Amino acid sequence: LAKNWKDSNDFRSNKKDQVKVEYKAQTERGRKLAIELRCVACHRFSDNDAVRFEKPASDLSQPVADWSKSCLAERADHAQLDRPIFGTNLNREAIKAYLASRRETKLSPLSTFARGQKLLEQKGCLACHSRHGVGGFGKMAAQVAKFDKDFAGQAPSLVPPSLNAVGDKLLDEALSIAVRGERQPIRMPWLKVRMPKFKHSPDELATLTQYFVEHDRIPADAPASGGRQPPGALLESVRVPTGGLTPPARQDKIADAHTLLAGQALTGVRGWSCIACHKIGDYEPKQVALGARGSDLRLLGKHIRPEFFFRWIASPLRVIPGVEMPQYNRPVAGVLDGDLAKQHAALWQALNEPNFQPPTNPNNVEQLWVVNPGERPRIIRDMFQLPKELGGGNVARSFAASFDNGHSFLFDLDTASLRQWTFGEFARQQVIGKRWFWEMAGLNLAVDMTGARVRLRKQGSTSDAGDILPLFVKSQQYSTEIASRPAMESPVHKLRLGYELHFSVPPKNEKVWVQVQEQITPLANRDADGKPDGGIERQIQVSWKRIGSLINDYEVWMGEGRSESATGPTNVQIEVSRPKQYAQSKDEMTMSAIVRYSAKLDRPLSVLPSKLVHQTPIATVKSVPGFDGVQLPLDASIMPTGLSWFEDGLLAFTSLKGHVYFASDSNMDGLEDQLQLFEEGLTAPFGLLAIHGEAATNKQKTASPRSVLVAHKPEVIYLGDKNGDGRAEMRLIRSGWGFTDDYHEWTTGPVQTSKGEIIYGLSSDYTNKNRPKAQSLWRGKVMRESLPIAHAFRYPTGLAINDRDEVFVSDQQGVQNCFNEINYLVEGAHYGVPATHEEDKDAPETKAAIQIPHPWTRSVNGLVFLTGKEGYPDLKGHGIGCEYNGRFLIRFTTQRVGDVMQGAVLPFSHSADELSGKALAAGTGNEPKLASPAASAVPLTALRNWSSALRA
Known part of the structure; x- marks a missing residue:
């Protein structure tokens, strides 16, 4: 065979046509040799011609005439190529004596149990799987993980599942599929080892499965151990007369709403926390240790026997010693009257209901x-x-x-x-x-x-x-x-x-x-x-x-x-x-x-554990030369977007997660250290405006002690606290523009003119050419109240207004524009990026007042003008812009030359690269902007952003 393989390789190096002919001839010759040498006697072979060699070469129950011409010959007979040679170390006399002893006594057939046990060894099952402490990859996996850096810490992914109690665990059909290695979908996709598919003969398959059942299975009607009764009422509802359970019977009873609610409580973090390790349908836990990962629990009754399920959850260690799963033999308070048997049965039924929705794992989501x-x-x-x-x-x-x-x-x-x-x-x-x-x-x-x-x-x-x-x-x-x-x-x-x-x-x-x-x-x-x-x-x-x-x-x-x-x-x-x-x-x-x-539903009486709040420590920030910076001691998980101040100095800000907070100084040390939630559940609010006194909004007056105007994606919304409890109750809305689920459809601003007019921006839909016209209204425009006043912006992210009622709008590079822009707002002007349904696509483009080169800045977002009241009169009228990607601040100035507004831009703070990973003026770096885009956002003697206060 080796010679034919070498000859075949030699032929491949010749001319193309000759190689094809000779390679085919050599392949056919090798195939015949493999058949003649009876490789099929030990190995699986796909060639149909090999079937005739599966029969025994001779009948060893009859006397052997000439041992020298048998497999026990001490010398090879080169004429008999299909005969193996065992060498001189073989105890030939013992074999001859054994065969002679069996001629006079008829052997009794092996029992199915014994044949199954032999097949378990012959098929090499225990070479990979452990069963009752025998076999398996456990020790080898640990050695591989130790010496191969690619598998460091991955030893559990190299260990196939245990075969302990597999005959008790699986339904007959599921057991047959498992023995064949044909389980779909894959039960443990994180394993780096895979079981091959076995082409067992029908007799071998039946023998192996029967062995597992006879050895492992506890009868369905067996009494529970320890004097405890198995879950009764719900389990009996699917029990069939044979004493076993079948998949159809298991699905006959649909879990009602009470059971599904109980199932949610039991599988969630308020109960037994199944979702911490197990996949359930579309839900999959995150960051689970390899050794603790569990298989998909959805519809597990299609392959697992309920009797085993109840034994397993009561004491997993009794079935598989050392398994990383706790036992659930204590009831969850407040669920099904605290009855453990009912809870076990409800868990089984809920997991086998196709419409069961697993509870939410707070660790898997942003908010619950x-x-x-x-x-x-x-x-x-x-x-x-x-x-x-x-x-x-x-x-x-x-x-x-x-x-x-x-x-x-x-x-x-x-x-x-x-x-x-x-x-x-x-x-x-x-x-x-x-x-x-x-x-x-x-x-x-x-x-x-x-x-x-x-x-x-x-x-x-x-x-x-x-x-x-x-x-x-x-x-x-x-x-x-x-x-x-x-x-x-x-x-x-x-x-x-x-x-x-x-x-x-x-x-x-x-x-x-x-x-x-x-x-x-x-x-x-x-x-x-x-x-x-x-x-x-x-x-x-x-x-x-x-x-x-x-x-x-x-x-x-x-x-x-x-x-x-x-x-x-x-x-x-x-x-x-x-x-x-x-x-x-x-x-x-x-x-x-x-x-x-x-x-007609009862709510399970269980308490959802709250997420821990990670308080940011007070720290010195050295991002802006000439200023002392302080990191505020507030919740580090907040992602602030816009900031504004009331006349009494109270800070209000929005969060990308939809919150509006008020931040106050509880100990009078000059630093905001206490948060009050004013509103929640908004859609990515990008800015807000603190309303002072009885400011007019929507042509109405409000006597609310605290009220703000917030720009979130679908609306500009007025939030008022009319009963003085610190939470918004009244919400008046300005909306009407086209809005979809596109992530980029921000609403930005707002800013307020000296006349009380509200101005805000809407991002463009220029990339969606198939968008219906009704969903495109006012996209890419800057609005005053309910009327568009400027057009064809890409993403008018930052809006700022100075003491002359001049409005400036930041926009992003892109669409054949390699500059970040600070645009001076001219009523009726178009700024170069027509929306999908722009009314006048041929309108001349109004150029930006300031073009900021890329890649020095990539995304200048929030803008604010200094009023001169901060203690730096030389900076009065200067603007501050917030660069998102580099996490630094820029300073810009403006100048009108005739009818044209122009300006210049300079660095104001160090960038993240310059600070080499030290604390930034931007804080944690999670926030999408560094400062408020609102006007009048800078209090006396301080320029503040989310996590730092900069002081002279």
């Missing part, structure tokens, strides 16, 4: 929100990702809220429809690359409920086929209030939400505007009999004006309720009060509806 009993409702306005039941997708302009009774809802402000209703945990925020999004975290009670959606319907029609849905929804305001209800022992919080619907009515596409006001209140958690019956109630008030002849053809309609219930014990009721006729004397009509969403 839960509203506990007695707490105020929480609201999220950020982008939400929809579940698979809705086909995926996103809700860009959302209004999600949760009450202290455990009920939460997701309202889509783009379609004025309720998209989700959940129970339990509220929501979780995740970050994938640059994409930030939220998901409803609780148990889905119903999704895509359209029954209470306001629409226009033909007069007299009973079908929704011709209904007209709103083209556009304009948010107006929302607020939280405290209300009292006789049915409840204590006051409850209620939400108010107002919006306007725009309809287009055929055939002339006439416009109809409908005003909607909603009051949303939690329902009591108990009915009159004390049974669980909580939920939410929407009181909806609709008003509209008569518009010509339209009123004769259409009416505003809210239909009967229609919902998709995911779990069963839910109820949706809609009570609608419609005007019976239209009075000639009335121009405005109203309609009201009450929609109740209730579910």
